[in-house]
Amino acid sequence: MTRPTFRAESLGYRVNDLARLLAHALRDRIAPFGVVPGQFPQLLALYEEDGLTQAELCRRVRVEQPTMANTLSRMERDGLVTRAPDPADGRRSLVHLTVRARMIEDDLVSAASSVNVDATRGVEQERLSTFMAVLAELVDNLEGRPAASPSVADGGSTP
Amino acid sequence: MTRPTFRAESLGYRVNDLARLLAHALRDRIAPFGVVPGQFPQLLALYEEDGLTQAELCRRVRVEQPTMANTLSRMERDGLVTRAPDPADGRRSLVHLTVRARMIEDDLVSAASSVNVDATRGVEQERLSTFMAVLAELVDNLEGRPAASPSVADGGSTP
DNA sequence: CCTCGGTGGATAGCATGCTATGCACAAGAC
DNA sequence: GTCTTGTGCATAGCATGCTATCCACCGAGG
Numbered sequence: 001m002t003r004p005t006f007r008a009e010s011l012g013y014r015v016n017d018l019a020r021l022l023a024h025a026l027r028d029r030i031a032p033f034g035v036v037p038g039q040f041p042q043l044l045a046l047y048e049e050d051g052l053t054q055a056e057l058c059r060r061v062r063v064e065q066p067t068m069a070n071t072l073s074r075m076e077r078d079g080l081v082t083r084a085p086d087p088a089d090g091r092r093s094l095v096h097l098t099v100r101a102r103m104i105e106d107d108l109v110s111a112a113s114s115v116n117v118d119a120t121r122g123v124e125q126e127r128l129s130t131f132m133a134v135l136a137e138l139v140d141n142l143e144g145r146p147a148a149s150p151s152v153a154d155g156g157s158t159p
Numbered sequence: 160m161t162r163p164t165f166r167a168e169s170l171g172y173r174v175n176d177l178a179r180l181l182a183h184a185l186r187d188r189i190a191p192f193g194v195v196p197g198q199f200p201q202l203l204a205l206y207e208e209d210g211l212t213q214a215e216l217c218r219r220v221r222v223e224q225p226t227m228a229n230t231l232s233r234m235e236r237d238g239l240v241t242r243a244p245d246p247a248d249g250r251r252s253l254v255h256l257t258v259r260a261r262m263i264e265d266d267l268v269s270a271a272s273s274v275n276v277d278a279t280r281g282v283e284q285e286r287l288s289t290f291m292a293v294l295a296e297l298v299d300n301l302e303g304r305p306a307a308s309p310s311v312a313d314g315g316s317t318p
Numbered sequence: 319c320c321t322c323g324g325t326g327g328a329t330a331g332c333a334t335g336c337t338a339t340g341c342a343c344a345a346g347a348c
Numbered sequence: 349g350t351c352t353t354g355t356g357c358a359t360a361g362c363a364t365g366c367t368a369t370c371c372a373c374c375g376a377g378g
Contacts, residue, residue: 006268007203011275012181014294017221019178020335021301022171023364027336038364044166055326062176067365069328074363091326091373109165116170119297131293134286135173138278142180179365182334186366197334214356226335228358233333250343250356 011138022115029111033104039075040112042068046081046097047105053092054083170297181274188270192263198234199271201227205240205256206264212251213242 007013023037030036035043041061046052052060058068072095075081080101086092120128166172182196189195194202200220205211211219217227231254234240239260245251279287 006271007200007207009291010271011278011291012178012185012271013200013203014291014298015174015178015181018294018298018301019171019174021298022174024336025301026171036363041166041172044172048166053326063364064366065327066329066367071364073328089326089374093327112165112169112171119170119300121300123293123296123300127289127293130286130289132168132170132173134282134290135177137282139173139177139180141278141280141282142177142184183366195333212356222334223336224357225337225359230334232358248344248356252357 022119025115025118026112029115030108033107033111034078035080035104035108038071039078039080040108042071042075043080043097043101043105043108046095046101051094051096053086053094055092057095181278184274184277185271188274189267192266192270193237194239194263194267197230198237198239199267201230201234202239202256202260202264202267205254205260210253210255212245212253214251216254 026037026040030040041063042057045057045060054068054072055065057072058065061068063071072081072083076083079098082096082098083093084096086094123131185196185199189199200222201216204216204219213227213231214224216231217224220227222230231240231242235242238257241255241257242252243255245253282290
């Protein structure tokens, strides 16, 4: 046998699977509101604070700038946001939610919550807490440093 | 405050983040071999069993058929697989690995393993086991039934 | 003022994923 | 034998994500 279960056991493989399933479930539930999953992080960030610049949105939702530019264009097309030039800086434009986007906030958050609830149905609370904590650790490992040699002690590094 | 932390705490949000980070890390490490992350599941499935049909590949890696058709076209273009008509059934074609694809198997598996190792560095084994187990439960919840009425009994529906 | 490096944003080009269709072939109904 | 149904695959069209570039504007140095 080669590695008959590597695929099934690989972290990356399974996480990718789960991400697609979650996105699919979310898509189904927010379609009635004329929103697609890729617009969700931007909307949530703007619900938290409106009138951000594109660059600031990139930092908060952690996607690359061209991705954000394209997504915002679609959101503008779909009547979710408007882009107005920043009077204080000719390079920037400020992204604002439309009235429509604000009106569907509760619906969207409910839809997303229901996906999370469905996905975690039957999972013990403590195990779920561990899951979320480990998830955060994995993200930290991957986005923090590219990881060097951690085998020994970890003190004294980056002097 | 509206929901200042819903975004940061949402399962779907975090899982999507992690999936992109993992894919990015994998991309960096397999680029030298002329392979991209989206080809990985197909390669692993074919390493397990060569000569599958496109439909069977779809079932095993769980992507939709048009996605598979496009991915296989790119893999064919990149010299990783060949598609030969099935003599036993005029509709089907059988997907076979090329010599080149077989030669880089060990490198690819090593690269993927190293991503998993890096991502899980410093995570206790038991917590990691819980993580993987919960991950599987979440996938089951989402892909099983669309979930109906969970609170009471589930018998008697769809008479 | 003018040049320059840095930042903000847009565009081009590509990989992955999806849904919706269309067409070819297989296999059974008649 | 033909017709109907189902299966396998391709294509069109779109959403998301990325990298690589390019242009425009800001602010500091001269």
